[in-house]
Amino acid sequence: MVKSPRAFVISTGTEITQGLYADTNAMHLSRILRDHGFEVVGHAAAPDDAGRIRDAIRGTFGVADLVIVTGGLGPTEDDLNREIVARLWEVPLVRVHRAEEMIRERFRSRGVSMPERNLGQADIPEGAKTLLNFWGTAPGFAMPGTGGRPMLLAMPGVPAEWRAMMDRYFRRVVLPMFPNRPVSRIHTIHLSLVPESTVNGWIRDLFDSMEGVRLGILASRGIIRVRIAASGDTDAVRDRRMEAMRGCLRDRLPTEFVLAEGPESTTPEDVVIETCLERRLTIATAESCTGGGIARRLTNVSGSSGVLLEGFVTYGNGAKTRTLGVDGELLERHGAVSGECAAAMATGARERTGANVALSVTGIAGPGGGSKEKPVGTVWFAIASEEGVQTILRAFPGSRSDVREWSENQALDMLRRYARGLPTVPTG
Amino acid sequence: MVKSPRAFVISTGTEITQGLYADTNAMHLSRILRDHGFEVVGHAAAPDDAGRIRDAIRGTFGVADLVIVTGGLGPTEDDLNREIVARLWEVPLVRVHRAEEMIRERFRSRGVSMPERNLGQADIPEGAKTLLNFWGTAPGFAMPGTGGRPMLLAMPGVPAEWRAMMDRYFRRVVLPMFPNRPVSRIHTIHLSLVPESTVNGWIRDLFDSMEGVRLGILASRGIIRVRIAASGDTDAVRDRRMEAMRGCLRDRLPTEFVLAEGPESTTPEDVVIETCLERRLTIATAESCTGGGIARRLTNVSGSSGVLLEGFVTYGNGAKTRTLGVDGELLERHGAVSGECAAAMATGARERTGANVALSVTGIAGPGGGSKEKPVGTVWFAIASEEGVQTILRAFPGSRSDVREWSENQALDMLRRYARGLPTVPTG
Numbered sequence: 026m027v028k029s030p031r032a033f034v035i036s037t038g039t040e041i042t043q044g045l046y047a048d049t050n051a052m053h054l055s056r057i058l059r060d061h062g063f064e065v066v067g068h069a070a071a072p073d074d075a076g077r078i079r080d081a082i083r084g085t086f087g088v089a090d091l092v093i094v095t096g097g098l099g100p101t102e103d104d105l106n107r108e109i110v111a112r113l114w115e116v117p118l119v120r121v122h123r124a125e126e127m128i129r130e131r132f133r134s135r136g137v138s139m140p141e142r143n144l145g146q147a148d149i150p151e152g153a154k155t156l157l158n159f160w161g162t163a164p165g166f167a168m169p170g171t172g173g174r175p176m177l178l179a180m181p182g183v184p185a186e187w188r189a190m191m192d193r194y195f196r197r198v199v200l201p202m203f204p205n206r207p208v209s210r211i212h213t214i215h216l217s218l219v220p221e222s223t224v225n226g227w228i229r230d231l232f233d234s235m236e237g238v239r240l241g242i243l244a245s246r247g248i249i250r251v252r253i254a255a256s257g258d259t260d261a262v263r264d265r266r267m268e269a270m271r272g273c274l275r276d277r278l279p280t281e282f283v284l285a286e287g288p289e290s291t292t293p294e295d296v297v298i299e300t301c302l303e304r305r306l307t308i309a310t311a312e313s314c315t316g317g318g319i320a321r322r323l324t325n326v327s328g329s330s331g332v333l334l335e336g337f338v339t340y341g342n343g344a345k346t347r348t349l350g351v352d353g354e355l356l357e358r359h360g361a362v363s364g365e366c367a368a369a370m371a372t373g374a375r376e377r378t379g380a381n382v383a384l385s386v387t388g389i390a391g392p393g394g395g396s397k398e399k400p401v402g403t404v405w406f407a408i409a410s411e412e413g414v415q416t417i418l419r420a421f422p423g424s425r426s427d428v429r430e431w432s433e434n435q436a437l438d439m440l441r442r443y444a445r446g447l448p449t450v451p452t453g
Numbered sequence: 454m455v456k457s458p459r460a461f462v463i464s465t466g467t468e469i470t471q472g473l474y475a476d477t478n479a480m481h482l483s484r485i486l487r488d489h490g491f492e493v494v495g496h497a498a499a500p501d502d503a504g505r506i507r508d509a510i511r512g513t514f515g516v517a518d519l520v521i522v523t524g525g526l527g528p529t530e531d532d533l534n535r536e537i538v539a540r541l542w543e544v545p546l547v548r549v550h551r552a553e554e555m556i557r558e559r560f561r562s563r564g565v566s567m568p569e570r571n572l573g574q575a576d577i578p579e580g581a582k583t584l585l586n587f588w589g590t591a592p593g594f595a596m597p598g599t600g601g602r603p604m605l606l607a608m609p610g611v612p613a614e615w616r617a618m619m620d621r622y623f624r625r626v627v628l629p630m631f632p633n634r635p636v637s638r639i640h641t642i643h644l645s646l647v648p649e650s651t652v653n654g655w656i657r658d659l660f661d662s663m664e665g666v667r668l669g670i671l672a673s674r675g676i677i678r679v680r681i682a683a684s685g686d687t688d689a690v691r692d693r694r695m696e697a698m699r700g701c702l703r704d705r706l707p708t709e710f711v712l713a714e715g716p717e718s719t720t721p722e723d724v725v726i727e728t729c730l731e732r733r734l735t736i737a738t739a740e741s742c743t744g745g746g747i748a749r750r751l752t753n754v755s756g757s758s759g760v761l762l763e764g765f766v767t768y769g770n771g772a773k774t775r776t777l778g779v780d781g782e783l784l785e786r787h788g789a790v791s792g793e794c795a796a797a798m799a800t801g802a803r804e805r806t807g808a809n810v811a812l813s814v815t816g817i818a819g820p821g822g823g824s825k826e827k828p829v830g831t832v833w834f835a836i837a838s839e840e841g842v843q844t845i846l847r848a849f850p851g852s853r854s855d856v857r858e859w860s861e862n863q864a865l866d867m868l869r870r871y872a873r874g875l876p877t878v879p880t881g
Binding site for chain 1: 467468469471472473474475477479480481483486487493495496497498500501509512516527529531565567570571588589613617669680738740742743745746747751752753757758761762764765766768769772775776805820821857
């Protein structure tokens, strides 16, 4: 079986290790590498410090077949990567004349005088292939993997520059060095509102059960993603393995919890809007503790204007009464966080808008407002349709934003279940 | 001068190395470490693979004094960190009874039956201090730095859980082990809706102008943060430097753009709610292209229930007419994305709710819906108060979510300016 070449991504720059930015270069490069059949075996970030950068690069020797390093190619004292790589590969730096010309030309064409030190950017470790930079000043380079060292690709840290370089050079310069890549396929099954440990219990014995197939579980506030990565010596083998594992998972994962299959980035709101468009269903929302978060997510989907007729953010009791017609006496007797209030909100929103289905949320997101009977995390939901009104009580853990996100996911799950003709809450 | 203890941040999880997420845990932890006088000498991310995680942790030996590892503490086969640390420190795992009880109780209180394997989360390397988890199931632990190994803090990867753990345990368990830290002070000035290059022009010559003081600028869709980091041999020197730089910046940065000074995490919505509470002002929102995002952000602030009377998500024309009383003829003549429509939405929302001020947004977030006259990114805003109605047109760059975030920030800036008695848009 063809093994994936192993790749490592290193970001250099004190702004990363100081936490000014998240390392999104590593994320995007990892996706590109994975899509081309590499296995990313690690990320590292090092400050602009020769010792730390050298250690990070040396740490990949014997571990990775390809290292991509971004940053550290500028003209300042801080930019050390050319020299560090030259020393690690035990070669001198050599001036690349075509690169030097391009740097001079860049300054000339802008009518700016060039500080002499900028030419240092045209120095490249001997033996490396220069990657001319048509999108910025500093060229990159590709160092061959020799003497136990991996192949190393050095590029500027500016996303627009390394992206353009990857587009131009990756297929031409890097991929030919790794002719045998098992181009793996990824498939994701999204589940909704089921505990991670329950999903794990359903499929535990499938982990490591099939050669060339890896499973992973990712959970985030009610949304569970089961990821299948399949590879094989031939495309046919790989696809057969993928299909076999998908079949196994289909047997194990109850369909009512399955939100979607396919792309990694599918969201519950995508599924709700798509299903409602198919079935020509319209929605209204009435939100208290989520404060508009459900409407915001639904309207983030293209095409949602045909589905979401209207959203109400009725945070205070005045708004609940004024706009949704929730009875003042009801609010006094049961409180705003009650099944009665949730039901009245959903009914009011449905009547006001004429939507097929209205969904309401009212709860205590915290940190204040909790009591012994209704602690922080207590959230009531109601769904009103021509079939009547159904209410559900949930207790969510975590911070204010956690409770709000759990609540959004629960609400979207109820809408999904309604649109698909499933019971609004799990059976049994 | 006291030297900073060296820290290293490791994130474990195949979702990071595969590029599913950016490693924001490393970013946030680095900020916390730096604010407490640590120097972050590197980040690493490893997939759920024992060899890779072990290498990443071992790579910090001799390089760091403190290692923070997130992830890998859940109940599944993928969660290997307890065992890896125990092996590297050459100690057995021991069951922590209090942690076991908490896990059992967590399931009991939710009325969910507990899979037996969940108890494995209560196993901790011998000699480590258990960090009980009151916000999730898996406890963390703090392993002392012995035999050339750094101190190691292991926490769950879920941001809400490690954040709560850092709040509770970092000062108590970790900091006493590092008594000599040159504590630098950080101060952030937040600006709103002014170009980064303009801010840069105002303060460019202050960069590197003062010993022991570092400046940084961070921009994100209309919000600019200017960060001052001051340090010194003594607290008095450090504080004097900080005050001197704050004074310089105060002279340079026009107050009307200054959102707030102080903590890194201050948001525009925090400022709007705080100012409105002080001045006893109430708000209503009427959102089209932001789809509830403004209401969501306002209601994310504790105390917002006294300010936001009601929010309307009127995405379609029907809702604009039905709930906000926007004239059908007006919509036909000018279209929903027009100053006229924005004005009518704001007026309608204010009349309906009796709020002091109503803010409306209507625009084209894309990717579809643009035209030559009204390209994607065209957004109209209106603000209605007893002083009348004012409309503003903006053109924002980027993707659908970029346009929505810019629009939210613009709307919140108009509310902030109104609440502070400033002109709704910059003068001159």
